[in-house]
Amino acid sequence: MALLSLLPLILLSLGLAAKYVHTLQTEMRASAERRVGNYTAQVDDFLEARILALQMLADSPLADDPARWEDLYSLAQTFFTSFNSHVIFASASDRQMRFNTRSPFGAALPRLPDTLRGRAAASVAIETSRPAVGDIVMGPVINQPLVAIVVPGVRNGQVQHLMLVTTTLNELTDRIDRIPTEPGWGLRILDSAGDLIAQKAPEAYDPERDVADDWRFVATARHAPWQVIVEVPKAVVRQPVRDSMIGFLLAIMITTLASVIVVRYAAKRIGEQASALVALDAHTPGTDALEFQQARHMLEQKVGELHKLSQALEQSPEAVIITNLAGEIEYVNPACAASSGYTKAELIGHKPNLLASGRTPADTYRGMWQSLVDGKTWRGEFINRRKDGTEYVELAIISPLRQGDGSISHYVAVKQDITERKATQDALLRSNERLQRVIDNSVVGVMFWDTVQGRLMDANDTFLEFVGFDRHDLEAGELTWQRLTPPEYIELSQQEMVKFKQSGDIGPYEKEYFRKDGSRIWFMFAGSALGEDAAVEFCIDITPLKSTETELKQRNDELERFNRAVIDRETRMIELKREVNMLARALQRPEPYDLSFMDSPDDPPPAS
Structure with missing residues (x-):
């Protein structure tokens, strides 16, 4: 009888559990769709920053003069400093490398390699005269698989040379590992041939075995024929079902045991409440019950809002840090841990100066603390250092967190890694300065x-x-x-x-x-x-040059006229000498002028 009385509760629990699972999986699907879009945008930002900077090298007049290629090599090394990627300069006609910043300038280098299969960036760049990103190739210098971004150097409508930046698959995998992902999820990048460029996934991960097709979310990059894939494994999808079933069975067991004990007590209390309700004035509503329902509804709303806020912080692509008034870290989200290279456990309890590189000006910190002490929001940039020692630039917005009485209890920092943006801005600034020098x-x-x-x-x-x-x-x-x-x-x-x-x-x-x-x-x-x-x-x-050309032409004309006059005079003198010699022969006298240099070897000697 007790179990029968629990049947409506069991059915209701099953319905709520099913709705809970459906809601979680819907949110999980929406999160995956957002994440694949965000990850694809990050891949495009990575490629676009390098294409813009590489275009400046390809357009440089240094590329047109072999005598200045060493200067171009030095300029390419600054690209490596900014982007941590090596640059190759090659001929478009035979694809022979002219230099590679992985090797000293002047070192013997091979031709550009062909792709293992699929799209060859160099061929596409030559055919279209536009930047291209290719599929995986085997680097002939380092003998490692890599991908290339190629920007053509176009002169008079023809591709004369190629400027390439190469990134190994290991370097791309390190970059992917720093992207915050949901626990247990998979993130893969494939080239147009379907070959794996980089992956972040659990150990022993097999996407064909572990992921259902409808839980695979795919987007294509704008600047490359690459696919960015977010995959939610079957085990992760089924986790809410398992959790709900376990919770449901435990609830049934506890409820069944408790029902035997409390059923009589409940019946007695119901009887007492019914008697009390009959005794109430007909115009008096069930105040206690109504207030309880309102309080429960408000509590559910607050819990829902807190859940959404927590999910937003955990899934945010921007780093979030919350500190107490002493500056000690109490919370970091996964994006902060990924960008800094530290785990949450390594960051919590420390101060943010754990990330300091020593290159942020002291005035920046003084201005930040002055604003925060005054209760104002501060915005600025930090040059920080990751756990692995690499430096990165962050744009930070830090605000005081106030309690209901207006007092400040914590500070909240939202930070964005703008290292690549700064490198691109600096490169554009240098390019603009060079252009301005040309204009001025x-x-x-x-x-x-x-x-x-x-x-x-x-x-x-x-x-x-x-x-x-x-x-x-x-x-x-x-x-x-x-x-x-x-x-x-x-x-x-x-x-x-x-x-x-x-x-x-x-x-x-x-x-x-x-x-x-x-x-x-x-x-x-x-x-x-x-x-x-x-x-x-x-x-x-070129007016002076043209004037010189005109004057030179006039001088040449004058010289030509003088030469013709001299030749005419000499010709006339020879004719006169011939006539004198002929007259001397007629008088049987010796010829006074030797004109033998005028005679052909086949001419007969003069008659004696």
Whole structure:
């Protein structure tokens, strides 16, 4: 009878357990979908940062001059310092390596290897003239499997050389190991041939055996034909079911044992409550029961909110640290442990200066503590050191945590690893500085054209001085290629524009421009496209060279005329000497002039 009375409770428990399992698995599936998107974005950020920096090396004029390749090698070594990845410079025609930062400059090097199977980054970069990321290849220098990012060096519409950055699979695996993942889950990266690039998974993990197809979440990277796969093993998926069943069986056993003891007591209490309810005024609601239900509902809401907050902190890709007022760490999330290389146990109880590298300025710490003591949120950057000794840059936002009475009890820090972003920013800054030096120089004119309207959008001061216009004329839109070009060069300019639309490159070619005062100036032009509707063009004043060429031509013409006059005179003198010799022979006298040098060896001797 007691068991029969528990039947509704058992059915209700089963229903709640099933709903609980379904909710957990739904949340698990949503978390996996979010994570595969986040991991793929991290892979793309990793690739994009290297492509941008590598493009600067490929575009460098140092690559065009073999005498300056050693300078390019030194520049490539700064890339390794920033990204911890080696750079290869190779010829596009025969794919012969010119240098590899894994080896000293000038060392004998092999050709670029072919992929084991699948996509070859070098071939794709040459065919498309665009950056490419390839599949696994065997590195001929270090004899290890690696992947390559290739950026082509394009000159006059043709790929002249290749700039590559290589990363071994071991290095990528180390990077994947630092990514926080759920316990027991698998994370794999495959190339386009299906070969494993890197993996983070439990020991003895077999994805084909351990994972059901509907618990495998796949995303493709934007910058590479790679697949990022998050896998939830069957054992992890079934864990909530096992936990629920164990809890359910324990609850049934405890409830069954307890029911025998409390059934009579419960019946007695129900009777007492029923009598009390009958005695209550008809207008008096069940206040105690209603308040109990409201309190339970509020408690359930708070517990749900705390669960969501806990899950958000644990699954956040950003590092989170909570310290007490003394600065001692009381909580870190998995992302913080992964980025620092320390375990939670190694961090909790210590102060965050455990991560200090000694390179963060002291003023940064003083400013941080001043803000926190004043109850304000602080934002700044730290240069920290991981457990393995490598340094990394973190962007941190630290806020005081206040209690209900307004007092501060803890500090919460949310930190993001911006090492690669800083390296990219520094590389872009150096590139911009170099570009600015080119623009500000007093020798080369720089122009930015609207290729649709043929209007000069911007130019450096050097070009404006060349043509005699000022910046007001430029901003008024008065400088167009039609106004600057003399009529006899219009056809040449149109031909160059057709070539530009086909190849994206301008020149090099020579022509004159009108100056503002109507005089002319000779330029040599070269440039390239900037997007679909714009171009950058460089020019140098070759008027002195042209003047020298003109003067030289005049001198050559004068010399030619003088030579012709001398030859005519000598020819006339020889003819006169011939006539004198003929007259001497007629008078039977010796010939006064020796003209034997004019005679052919086959000519007969003169008659005596």
